[in-house]
Amino acid sequence: MFLTWRLWGSLPLRVDSTARPTAGHAFVVQDRALDRCASGPLWLRNPRIANLVAEAILIGQGERRFYDRCPWVVMPNHVHLLVLPQVPLAVLMRWLKGSTARSANRILGRTGQPFWQDESFDHYLRSAQQIGRITAYIEGNPVSAGLARSAECWPWSSAGWQAKPPAPPNLPGDRAKM
Secondary structure: EEEEEEOOOOOOOOOOOOOOHHHHHHHHHHHHHHHHHOOOHHHHHOHHHHHHHHHHHHHHHOOOOOOOEEEEOOOOOOEEEEEEOOOOOHHHHHHHHHHHHHHHHHHHHHOOOEEEEOOOEEEEOOOOHHHHHHHHHHHHHHHOOOOOOOOOOOOOOHHHHHHHHHOOOOOOOOOOOO
């Protein structure tokens, strides 16, 4: 399952709505607009908040066992995650978004305000080719957005997190990483 969710109020006001050949093409247009967005909240640029989201992704697999985790990236205003769900999608998204929103709002000194947009994007992947393409897309997102010169240089991604010395410890129940 390929998941994407974004900060509340982060979608640019104007995105080219020209018909796209596939839903995947339309998604890429929207995602690129998020990457270029200079307005709206960019709270995930804050290293404390980006770290707490990254750590929650790891906990979702290890301690909670909500999914087998694959590639992931925390961008300034959105998150991409590729997982094999072990619980209903609504359960894992409610936990990921709810726990990180409370902690992030505390860091920002905000109370009673939305942090994440209510909806999220999800897409089932049906082939190894799709998984490979989405993996490259996720880990390459900071590079294509001009935030890092290589995937390993972005500290809030599966590629960069594993490249950080020392590598994060395996959490209980951590399976081999893809």
